[in-house]
Amino acid sequence: MTMSRLGRPRPGGVLSRTAAHARAAAVADRIRVYGGIALLGAALLLFWEFGAGLIVDRKYVSRPTEVGAELYELAISGDLWRHTSITMYEAGLGYLIGVAVGLAAAIVLVAVPLLDEIAGPFIQAFYSIPKIALAPMFIMWFGLGTLPKVMLAALMVFLIVLVNTVAGVRGISPGLIEVSRVMGARGPSLLRTVVLPGAAPAVVASIRLTFSRAMVGAVLGEFIAATGGLGFLIVRSSRQFETATMFAGIVVVAALVMLVNAVIRAAEARLLPWSSTEVHG
Amino acid sequence: MTEGLTPGRDPGEALRLDAVYKAFVPRGRKAEPLLALEDVTFAARPGEFISLVGPSGCGKSTVLNLLAGLMRPSAGHVIHAGREVHGVNTEIGYITQDDNLLPWRSMLRNVEYGLELRGVPRAQRRDRAREFIELVGLAGFEDHYPHELSGGMRKRAGIVRTLAYESGVVLMDEPFGPLDAQTRVILQDELLKLWDRRRPTVLFVTHDLVEAIALSDHILTFSGRPGRIKRAYQVNLPRPRDVFHIHEQAGFKELYDALWDDIRAEITGAGHAA
Numbered sequence: 001m002t003m004s005r006l007g008r009p010r011p012g013g014v015l016s017r018t019a020a021h022a023r024a025a026a027v028a029d030r031i032r033v034y035g036g037i038a039l040l041g042a043a044l045l046l047f048w049e050f051g052a053g054l055i056v057d058r059k060y061v062s063r064p065t066e067v068g069a070e071l072y073e074l075a076i077s078g079d080l081w082r083h084t085s086i087t088m089y090e091a092g093l094g095y096l097i098g099v100a101v102g103l104a105a106a107i108v109l110v111a112v113p114l115l116d117e118i119a120g121p122f123i124q125a126f127y128s129i130p131k132i133a134l135a136p137m138f139i140m141w142f143g144l145g146t147l148p149k150v151m152l153a154a155l156m157v158f159l160i161v162l163v164n165t166v167a168g169v170r171g172i173s174p175g176l177i178e179v180s181r182v183m184g185a186r187g188p189s190l191l192r193t194v195v196l197p198g199a200a201p202a203v204v205a206s207i208r209l210t211f212s213r214a215m216v217g218a219v220l221g222e223f224i225a226a227t228g229g230l231g232f233l234i235v236r237s238s239r240q241f242e243t244a245t246m247f248a249g250i251v252v253v254a255a256l257v258m259l260v261n262a263v264i265r266a267a268e269a270r271l272l273p274w275s276s277t278e279v280h281g
Numbered sequence: 282m283t284e285g286l287t288p289g290r291d292p293g294e295a296l297r298l299d300a301v302y303k304a305f306v307p308r309g310r311k312a313e314p315l316l317a318l319e320d321v322t323f324a325a326r327p328g329e330f331i332s333l334v335g336p337s338g339c340g341k342s343t344v345l346n347l348l349a350g351l352m353r354p355s356a357g358h359v360i361h362a363g364r365e366v367h368g369v370n371t372e373i374g375y376i377t378q379d380d381n382l383l384p385w386r387s388m389l390r391n392v393e394y395g396l397e398l399r400g401v402p403r404a405q406r407r408d409r410a411r412e413f414i415e416l417v418g419l420a421g422f423e424d425h426y427p428h429e430l431s432g433g434m435r436k437r438a439g440i441v442r443t444l445a446y447e448s449g450v451v452l453m454d455e456p457f458g459p460l461d462a463q464t465r466v467i468l469q470d471e472l473l474k475l476w477d478r479r480r481p482t483v484l485f486v487t488h489d490l491v492e493a494i495a496l497s498d499h500i501l502t503f504s505g506r507p508g509r510i511k512r513a514y515q516v517n518l519p520r521p522r523d524v525f526h527i528h529e530q531a532g533f534k535e536l537y538d539a540l541w542d543d544i545r546a547e548i549t550g551a552g553h554a555a
Contacts, residue, residue, distance in 0.1 A: 179381040182349050183443075184371040184398035193394070197385040272385070 062243035067251065070244040084252060086229040087218050090146050094153025095214035099207055102161025110169045131156050132220055139225045149221035156217040157210040168202030169195055200272055208264040212257045219253060295450055295482035296348060297324035301357035303343050316507035317343050323501060323510060327449065328480040332493035334540065335503025336547045341486040345452040349375045361450060374443035374451040378458045380435040382427040388438050389423035395446040413441035417471055433464040444475055450482045469495055469524045477521065490540045495527040502543045511543055
C-alpha cells in the first residue's frame with residue numbers, strides 16, 4: 001500500500017462546502033414538501049370547483065367559492081357565531097368533564113391495583129360499545145338541550161383518558177421507580193417526582209387527541225335532536241339540499257378541531273420538552 | 282475467608298449477609314421455585330471495595346437487591362450498619378446498570394435528586410451537585426436532559442447523583458456494562474478517585490475480571506445457580522491504583538489466572554446446574 005497523496009484540499013474549505021451543501025439540500029427538501037402540499041391543495045380545490053360537477057350533480061357537491069360565500073354570509077348574520085358557540089360549549093364542557101373524571105378514575109385504579117383488576121372486564125366491555133349507539137338514549141334521558149351533548153362528549157373522552165393514564169403509569173420503567181425509592185422517594189414524593197412526570201406524555205397525548213372525540217360527541221348529539229349548533233346546521237342544511245351551508249359547517253368543525261389541537265400541542269411542547277409518546281385509543 | 286471478610290457479628294461491620302438464601306417462584310403455570318442464593322455469608326468493613334464476580338444468573342444482583350431492601354431473603358439475615366434491613370433501604374446508594382436518570386429532569390436536577398429527597402435546602406444541594414458535576418467533567422451540561430447526553434456522560438451523572446449524598450455503603454450493579462472499552466477504563470479511574478474522597482463501602486457487581494482487580498480490595502467469586510460464594514480473594518495491589526496499567530502490576534497475572542480458572546469452571550461446568 002501507499003499513503004502518499006496526489007493533492008490536498010484546504011480543511012476549512014471541506015467543512016464550509018459540506019455545510020453549504022447540507023443547507024441547500026435542507027432548503028430544497030423544504031421547498032419540495034411545502035410546494036407539494038400547496039399543489040395538492042390547489043389541485044383538490046380546483047377539481048372541486050370545476051371538475052366535481054361533471055361526475056356528480058352540482059347541487060350535491062357545491063363548490064369552494066360557494067362555500068366561501070356561504071361562510072361569509074353566516075359570519076355576517078351572526079348564525080356562524082351562534083352555532084359555533086353552542087357546539088364549542090358542549091364539546092368543551094364535555095371534554096373538561098371527561099378529562100377530569102378519566103384522570104380521577106385512573107388515579108384510583110393505579111393506587112388500588114386490585115380494583116384495577118376487578119374493574120378491568122367492565123372497562124373493556126364499556127370500551128367496546130360504540131358510543132354513538134348511546135346517543136339516542138342520552139337524548140331520551142336528558143332531553144333536547146345541551147346536556148345530552150355534553151354527556152356524550154364527556155363519555156367519548158373519559159375512557160380514552162382513563163385507559164391511557166393507567167397505561168402511562170404502568171409504562172414507567174420499574175428500575176427507575178426502584179432506584180428512586182432507594183434514594184428516598186416514597187408516597188407523595190414518589191408520585192410527584194416519578195409517577196406523574198412519567199405518565200405525563202401518555203396522559204397529555206391522550207388529552208390532546210380526545211378533543212376531536214369530544215367534538216364528535218357534541219356534533220353527533222346535535223345530529224339526532226337539537227335546536228342549534230354546528231351539527232344541527234350541517235344536518236338541517238343537508239336535508240334542505242343547502243349543500244354549500246352543509247360544507248361550511250363541516251369546514252368550521254374541522255378548523256375548530258385543528259385549532260384546539262394546535263393550541264394543546266404548543267402547550268405540550270412547552271410543558272414536556274423531554275418526550276413525545278404514541279397514544280392508544 | 283480472607284482478612285476483612287470475617288464471620289461473627291461485629292459492630293464495626295458496614296454490612297453483612299449471614300446464611301442468606303433466596304428462592305423465587307417464577308411467573309407461569311407449572312412454576313417450580315428456583316433457588317437463586319444458597320447459604321451466602323460475608324461481611325464488609327467500612328471503606329472496603331468488594332467486587333462480586335460469577336457467571337450470569339448467579340444471584341450477584343440479588344445480593345444487591347437484598348441490601349437495598351427491594352427483596353427480602355427467604356432465610357438468613359441481611360444486615361446493614363448493625364441493623365437488619367426491613368423495607369426499602371434509603372441509607373445506601375444504589376447504582377444500576379441502566380443509568381435510571383429521570384428523563385424529565387435536567388442533568389443538574391438529576392444530580393440534586395437524592396439530596397432533594399433528603400431535604401437538603403436548595404442552595405446547598407445546588408452547590409454540592411455542581412461540585413460533583415465539576416469533578417467528573419460534566420460542567421457546562423447542567424441544563425441538558427439525559428437524552429441529550431452521551432452514554433458515558435449519563436453514567437457519570439448517575440454515579441455522582443448517588444455519591445453526592447454520601448451514604449456509607451454504595452451498591453453498583455455492572456455500572457459500566459453498556460459502555461465502550463475506552464470509556465469504561467476512564468470511568469473506572471474516575472470512580473476510584475471519587476471513592477477515595479470519602480471511602481464508602483462498595484459492593485461492585487461485574488463480569489469484567491480486570492475491572493474487579495483494578496478497583497477492589499476483595500473479590501468474591503460466585504458459582505452458577507444456585508449462587509454460592511466459591512472463594513474470596515484479596516487484592517494486594519497498592520493504592521492509589523493506575524487502572525490504565527493495572528495489568529503490568531506484579532501479582533496481577535496470578536490473580537487474574539486464579540479468578541479466570543474459578544469462573545471458567547463455573548461456565549464450562551454449568552451442565553449440572555442447567
